[in-house]
Amino acid sequence: MSSSILFSEFARVCSEIEPVSSSLEISARVADFFRGLNDDDLGTAAHFIMGQVFPAWMERELGVGPSFLYESIATAYGMQRRAVEDLLRRTGDIGVTAERMCSQSVQRPLFTEELTLQRTYDNFNLIARIEGKKSQKRKVKLLADLLISAAPLEARYLVRLVAEELRIGVGSGAVRDAVANAFDVPANLVERGYMLVNDFGVVAVTAKNEGEKGLDSLTLIPGRPIRMMLAQLSGGMEKGIGEFSRPVVEWKFDGARVQVHKMGEEVQIFSRRMENITSSLPDIAALIREFVSGDTAILDGEAIAVGPDGRPRPFQDILRRFRRKYDVGQMAEEIPLHLALFDILYSDGSSLLDEPLESRRRFLERTVKEDPEGRIYLASQLATGDLSEVERTYNEALSAGHEGIMIKNLDSPYTPGRRGKNWLKLKPIMETLDLVVGGAEWGEGRRKNLLGSYEIACVEPETGRLLMMGRVGSGIKDDQLSELTDMFREKIISETGIDVGLQPDVVFEVAYEEIQKSVNYDSGYALRFPRLIRVRDDKSAEDADTIERVTELFEGQRTAAQN
DNA sequence: CCTATGTGCTCC
DNA sequence: ATTCGGA
DNA sequence: TCCGAATGAGCACATAGG
Numbered sequence: 001m002s003s004s005i006l007f008s009e010f011a012r013v014c015s016e017i018e019p020v021s022s023s024l025e026i027s028a029r030v031a032d033f034f035r036g037l038n039d040d041d042l043g044t045a046a047h048f049i050m051g052q053v054f055p056a057w058m059e060r061e062l063g064v065g066p067s068f069l070y071e072s073i074a075t076a077y078g079m080q081r082r083a084v085e086d087l088l089r090r091t092g093d094i095g096v097t098a099e100r101m102c103s104q105s106v107q108r109p110l111f112t113e114e115l116t117l118q119r120t121y122d123n124f125n126l127i128a129r130i131e132g133k134k135s136q137k138r139k140v141k142l143l144a145d146l147l148i149s150a151a152p153l154e155a156r157y158l159v160r161l162v163a164e165e166l167r168i169g170v171g172s173g174a175v176r177d178a179v180a181n182a183f184d185v186p187a188n189l190v191e192r193g194y195m196l197v198n199d200f201g202v203v204a205v206t207a208k209n210e211g212e213k214g215l216d217s218l219t220l221i222p223g224r225p226i227r228m229m230l231a232q233l234s235g236g237m238e239k240g241i242g243e244f245s246r247p248v249v250e251w252k253f254d255g256a257r258v259q260v261h262k263m264g265e266e267v268q269i270f271s272r273r274m275e276n277i278t279s280s281l282p283d284i285a286a287l288i289r290e291f292v293s294g295d296t297a298i299l300d301g302e303a304i305a306v307g308p309d310g311r312p313r314p315f316q317d318i319l320r321r322f323r324r325k326y327d328v329g330q331m332a333e334e335i336p337l338h339l340a341l342f343d344i345l346y347s348d349g350s351s352l353l354d355e356p357l358e359s360r361r362r363f364l365e366r367t368v369k370e371d372p373e374g375r376i377y378l379a380s381q382l383a384t385g386d387l388s389e390v391e392r393t394y395n396e397a398l399s400a401g402h403e404g405i406m407i408k409n410l411d412s413p414y415t416p417g418r419r420g421k422n423w424l425k426l427k428p429i430m431e432t433l434d435l436v437v438g439g440a441e442w443g444e445g446r447r448k449n450l451l452g453s454y455e456i457a458c459v460e461p462e463t464g465r466l467l468m469m470g471r472v473g474s475g476i477k478d479d480q481l482s483e484l485t486d487m488f489r490e491k492i493i494s495e496t497g498i499d500v501g502l503q504p505d506v507v508f509e510v511a512y513e514e515i516q517k518s519v520n521y522d523s524g525y526a527l528r529f530p531r532l533i534r535v536r537d538d539k540s541a542e543d544a545d546t547i548e549r550v551t552e553l554f555e556g557q558r559t560a561a562q563n
Numbered sequence: 564c565c566t567a568t569g570t571g572c573t574c575c
Numbered sequence: 576a577t578t579c580g581g582a
Numbered sequence: 583t584c585c586g587a588a589t590g591a592g593c594a595c596a597t598a599g600g
Binding site for chain 1: 583584585586587588589590591592593594595596597598
Binding site for chain 1: 570571572573574575
């Protein structure tokens with residue numbers, strides 16, 4: 001077996017791809033890179049190149065976020081943490097920050113052998129496994145040691161890799177095409193393989209050594225999570241219905257997605273990111289054991305927190321159940337979950353992915369028994385193109401406290417991991433609030449040297465005080481962002497790191513999905529999914545929405561749905 | 564023992 | 576999650 | 583139309599530190 005390539009080689013490839021914008025050229029370059037690698041390197045490079053340290057199925061985490069990363073850079077290059085953050089503010093890129101500090105550093109490498117791709121991966125595994133007392137310091141130290149032995153360009157990509165933001169324009173689409181290209185196999189087979197095993201490393205090595213036949217033999221295995229099918233926003237009720245010759249409508253539940261694998265008496269539950277959350281959800285597992293017939297099945301559905309009145313509870317309550325390790329039983333009583341099932345991917349030995357929804361639905365109906373207590377049920381499905389019926393379903397869903405409806409194509413297969421147009425979601429257009437901008441943060445990457453997100457606040461009319469409600473950084477077009485930055489530049493009253501204090505006299509119209517209670521902001525409320533609609537040039541701070549109005553809207557959310 | 568900080572995950 | 580922008 | 587890269591709030595857990 002040939003030995004591992006150097007990490008500097010990987011860094012060089014990244015640096016060559018970074019300025020390329022043509023997607024064809026990107027995948028061609030990745031393909032060239034892949035072709036020259038041995039199995040081990042290919043397995044690693046396939047997820048590294050998309051900025052992923054460990055493959056998704058592997059339940060391993062580095063446990064290094066921005067803060068430890070900055071600390072490591074500071075340690076490695078003998079700088080202050082503050083200097084790292086200041087340079088980050090100016091470069092807008094943590095990789096470039098490390099690269100510059102590396103080239104100015106006088107620290108000597110600790111390791112004599114050169115850093116290979118495999119040794120990098122081994123070190124990531126070491127970092128991931130560190131736990132217990134002083135673990136944070138040990139993680140920072142080990143990463144710093146790696147950085148000391150890296151050349152500037154290596155430091156750039158090592159750091160970006162740890163941040164899981166390679167920012168070279170390579171994602172799963174590019175890797176899929178690169179594997180197809182490098183080993184002369186059809187791209188759709190590569191994609192299919194990736195959906196099933198969640199690891200481009202495995203897929204690439206299979207394609208390389210066993211070709212099309214090998215990819216073909218990859219199959220769905222109960223017990224191993226598969227990527228979930230995603231939905232796209234519908235352009236409206238009529239438009240959505242019009243997309244399909246045979247549409248069906250279901251409620252869009254306000255909960256959290258779960259994928260349930262039943263293998264005899266054994267049940268495994270996976271989250272959207274394919275994390276195994278079985279031990280947090282014993283109540284769901286019990287329901288599956290009791291009400292799902294047949295020996296093996298993979299089901300897709302939504303876990304919903306329900307209140308005593310049977311209505312869904314605020315989304316925050318679901319988060320208190322997911323990933324819980326302690327007091328699981330007690331919390332299951334306090335916040336009971338119901339399970340709405342809407343799809344089935346596997347049944348007694350065969351994959352149903354390629355079956356049309358219509359047929360999967362029949363399998364689902366045959367597989368799930370009715371719970372007289374209604375804790376586990378199938379999402380009601382209405383097969384109709386009749387707009388008034390669809391509208392009625394939509395209103396029912398909202399009255400029941402859910403988010404809206406899903407419009408699905410009865411003739412479509414289950415396409416894992418794809419935000420295809422075979423599932424459309426339809427939600428109400430939310431109201432907006434006019435909020436005062438009281439501060440901002442300097443952005444990164446594409447938003448370097450631009451104010452990338454803005455603190456928003458409502459007004460307390462009696463005192464004129466501003467009460468913060470969170471931040472908004474989405475919904476802003478590029479040219480608007482530079483205009484905003486220019487406008488706010490003159491209003492900066494303080495600056496620490498990436499945080500900027502602003503004269504509070506600009507009003508943003510902000511849209512949102514929901515108002516949530518919050519302990520993090522002094523208004524006591526925060527917005528779920530805030531986005532900027534426009535700048536209210538016609539309004540000044542005193543005309544912004546008040547805390548009373550926010551409270552009214554919050555109270556209204558729960559009851560307004562009744563009508 | 565309590566609280567603050569950091570990370571990683573949810574938002575079909 | 577939402578949204579924008581390049582290909 | 584797809585895909586990559588910006589950005590949001592809030593929860594549990596592990597760890598650090600008083």
